[in-house]
Amino acid sequence: MDELRATFFDExxxxxxxxxxxxxxxxxxxxxxxxxxxxxxxxRIAHSIKAGAAAFGLPLLADLTHHLEAVLDRLRTGRLALDEVLLGLLLQSGDALAAQVDAARSGIGGNAGSVHAMIERLSGIAMQEPAVPPMPSLSAPRTVPAGVLRRWAIRFRPIAYSGGNEPMLIIRALARLGRLVSTLDLTQLPDIEQFDPTEPVLAWRIELETIHPEADIREIFEFVEDEADILIEQVEGVERAAAPAADPLPVPAEPPQRALADFPAPPAPQSPVHEAAQGSGKGSIRVDLDRVDRLVDLVGELIITEAALAQVCQELDPRAQRRLAAVVKGLGLHSRNVQDAVMAIRMQPVKSIFARMPRMVRDLATRLGKNVEIATVGEMTEVDKTIIEELADPLTHMIRNALDHGIEPPADRIAAGKPPCGTITLSAENKGGRIIIRVEDDGRGIDRARVLARARSLGLVPPDAAPSSEEVDALLFAPGFSTSDTVTDVSGRGVGMDVVQRNIQRLGGRVTVQSEPGRGTGWTMSLPLTLAVLDGMLVRTGGELYVIPLANILDSTRPKPADVREVVGHGTMVYLRGDWLPLLRLGDLFNLPTARRAPSQGIVVRVETDTAGTIGLLVDELLGQQQVVVKPFEQNFTHVRGIAATTILGNGRVCLILDLDDCVALSRAAACDPRDTPCAAGRAAE
Amino acid sequence: MPRNILAVDDSKVMRDMVRIALTGAGFSVREAGDGIEALQRINGDPIDLIITDINMPNMDGLTFVRHVRSKPGYQRTPILILTTEGTDGKKAEGKAAGATGWIVKPFTPEKLLDVVRRVCP
Incomplete structure (x- = not known):
């Protein structure tokens, strides 16, 4: 509680x-x-302080804010005009509040006299208006059990369903006051033909024996006063001093159809208040997220300036350069450390979203009549807060999908020789500067025949095409694709995997799917750890500059002419490090006519992609490794194929950051021209 | 499985009070600083009860309640509004917006728990 108090004073x-x-x-x-x-x-400020002050038992502070609030309320509703005098008074009352907060914080009483003077002046302002109602007092005991056991007869008949009040909960609340017998009155129940499920038809007759006063009983009905017929009457002649109720309640005239007292009551509260220990750890401060973001931006600028300095350094005469280079190197080291430290502020474990999933799985599984367990792995893996927030929706969608389409009903599972309880595994890991999140199920896998048939009927695949298993799986990401004939409220919400994919791409990530019939399906999301900076390799092709994410680069080399071959059906292949790899010419991809086409004249960068494995990427020359600040495309750009984001170089030049997997997809799309054919779209999604 | 409660208030202290009182009783409490943030939290997250302040920046509590009620699947979710002005006007306004009930500030943890139990199993 002390910690909470301290937070209150800070606030x-x-x-x-x-x-x-x-x-x-x-x-x-x-x-x-x-x-x-x-x-x-x-x-709102006065309002918030008042609420806190009342809760923490600071009557002076609460009283002062209460009167201040009354004046402010008149001001904001136009019942009082703002003038210099009033403004002066408001400023003074702010000072009085500050003094009072300080006094309360240090535990010294403070000057009660000056507070009362201020209260008087504030209430003087509001003179013309009806008097300020007194502050409701927290210390007034909520209920004073009268010590006399009374019996009450209660009739309760809801006449309208309203936002979320449940008769059962109300009856349970009554049962907490004493001994209760409730009888369900079904006499209003119409014939089935006339039954309107939107109209309440049930009523209850309740007998309650309690020592609580009538006000406590009425309070329980306070939310439904306007939506129910409520009759509360004391039954005469059973008044007596509180004692263990020895004699049983008389049996109601008709046997109760359903005694609600028999309903399982929620568990009794453990200690209602866990004090402290819940708050943030020792010595933490609350910082506005905007400030952290500003810091991240500033560090970005720092890195750009450092890159500019390094470039200037290159242009100096050798002696000066040597001296400056050492300093620039030190600066680089420090700015790198600063950047890491700043990024760490924004990092959070994925646990915060993983923890929400088991419950959703359980609820959904129950609704679908399936038996499903969820296992989570690597929930302490940290990732940028922005990414965490954006992950919740795609993750929810994938899990819904796995539950609805993947996991079979228990009977089918037993027939297939699997345990009746399905498993969904949710895992997170750091890999090569990215976070990999997987959702795997041990269900029936993707029904490729059905997917293909559906895709053909939607015109996504030409009737004569025979796509590979991977291409069929990739169709799941095609816009508007759904195999469900009926829209269920589980996964047929009109949001397809294409939306999931687009959301992930927006974050600079990728989604892929792997499936084995009868064994299960796995969705893999690969996302950058942070959206703010990137280690990249600056390359030049056809006069343009691009950045290749360093995490994807294995090495680079200039191949001998003999190591390059044109292979029918596979385009150009290049022999690198004992392997024939497909070659991707960056110049071709972005239509740069002056780019070098012969691999033996340029540089082939060996890069790893998620979708095509290792490939060779032909560029004109490498300019050097650099840390770049990622500047996402402005909102008026749509997704630009092959490009993840932009950056600004030390010399102020804007440069594009490549999305290698999308580059691969783009080249395949170009290869099976005309562009944007269904085949291309399918391949693009791989 | 604990019930999920979303506490919406621009004051961290109020959110803390709600959280501490209800976490101790076995509920799981999420927090949001205003209506807009709260609407975002609701997406994709099963919420069993919403407790919201009325006076908040960006989107006030009543507007927030109306938004929640217009969301599919949230017609019957209990929503409690926090109000200091214990006047019937505010309560009626809240009711009209779709709130299930209200809690008058200041409240004790016991009182809060009492009201929560009345609307959330």
Whole structure:
């Protein structure tokens, strides 16, 4: 509780600073909607402090804010006009609040006299208006059991269903007050032909023996007062001093159809308040996310400046260069450390989203009549906060998919010789500067025949084409694709895997699917750890500069002419490190006519891709390794094929960062021209 | 499996109070600082009960409640509004927006738990 108190005081200080700023901005006289908004903000501050003060037992502070709030409420609703005098008073009341907060924080009483004077002045302002209702007191005991056992007869008949009130819960709440017998009244139940499921038809007769006063009983019905006929009457002649109720309640005239007291009651509360220990660890501070983002931006600028400095250094005469180079190197080391430290602030374990999934799986499995367990692996893997937030939806979608389409009903599983309980494995790991998240199930796998048939009927695949298994699987990512004939509320929500893929791509990630009939399906998402910086290799092709993510690069070389061959059906192949690899010419990909076409004249970079394994990428020359600050495309650009993002180099030049898997997809699409044929779309999604 | 409660309040202290009171009683509490953030949290996350303040920046509590009620699958989710003005006006406004009930601030953890139990199994 002390920790909570400390947080409250910190929050008060923040509020009061903000209060002062807002009041100062009012002084200029703004008028109109802006003034109204500012007053609203100030009102919220008073409101928040008041609520906290009351909860922490600080009556003076609560009283002061209560009266301040009353004045502010009149101001913001236009019942009171803002003038210099009033503004002065508001500023002074802010000071009084600050003094009171300080006094409360240090545990010293503070000057009660000056607070009361301020309260008087504030209530004086509101004189013309009806008096400020007194502050509801927290210390007033909520319920005073009267000590007398009374019997109550209650009739409860809901007349309208409203937002979320459940009769059963109300009856349970009543049962917590004493001994209860409830009888369900079905007399209003119409014939099945006339039954309207939107109209309530049930009523309850409840007998309750309790020592609580009538107000406590009424309180339980307070949310449904306007939506139910409620009759509460005391049954005479059973009043007596509280004692263990020895004699049983009389049996109701008709046997109860259903005694709600028999419903399993929720477990009794353990200690209702776990004090402290829940808050953040020792010595932590709350920082506005905007500030962290600003810091990340600034570090980005620092890295760009450092790159510029390194470039200038290259142009100096050798002696000066040598001296400066050592300093630049040190600067690089430090800025790298600063960057790591700043990034670490934004990193969070994926546990926060993984932890939500078991419950969803359980609920869904129950609804689908399936038996499913979820296992999570690597939940402490850390990733940037932005990415975590964006992961929840795709992950939810994939798991829904696995539950709905992947895992079979228990009977089918037993027939297939599998354990009746299906398993969904959710795993996260760091790999090569990226986070890999997998959703795997041990279900029936992708029904490729069905997918293909569906794709043909949707016109996604020409009737004569015979796509490979991988190409069929990739069709799941095609826009508008769904094998479900009926829309279920589980996975047929009108959001397909294409949306998932697009969302992941927007984050610079990729989704792939692997499936084995009868054994299960696995979805793999590969995402950058952070969206802010990237280790890259700067390359030049046809006069243009590109950045290849360093994480994808294995090595680079200039092959001998003999090591390059044209292979029918496979395009150009190049022999590198004992392997024939497909060659991708960057110049061809982006239509750069001046790019070198012969691998023996350029440089072949051996890169790893998720979708095509290791390939050779032909560029004109390598310019050097560099850390670049990722600047996402502005929102008015759509997804540009082959490009992940942009960056700004040390010399101020804008340069494109390659998305290698998309480059591969793009080249395949170009190879099976005309572009954007269904075949190309299918391959592109691989 | 603990019930998931979403606590929406621009004051961290209020959220903490709700969290501590309810976590101790076996609920799992998520937090959001305003209506807009809360709407984002709701997507893809099963929520059994929402507790929201009314006065908040960006999107106030009543607007938030109306948004929640217009979402498919959230018509019957219990929503409690936190109100300091214990006036019937605010309660009626909340009811009209689709709230299930209300909790009048200041409240004790016991009181909060009491009301929560009345609307959430």
């Amino acid at each position: 008060c200080s923040e509020y009061l600073l903000r209060n002062e700023e807002l009041l100062a901005s009012l002084r200029g006289g703004m008028g109109g909607a802006e003034e109204r908004e500012t007053l609203d903000a100030i009102f």
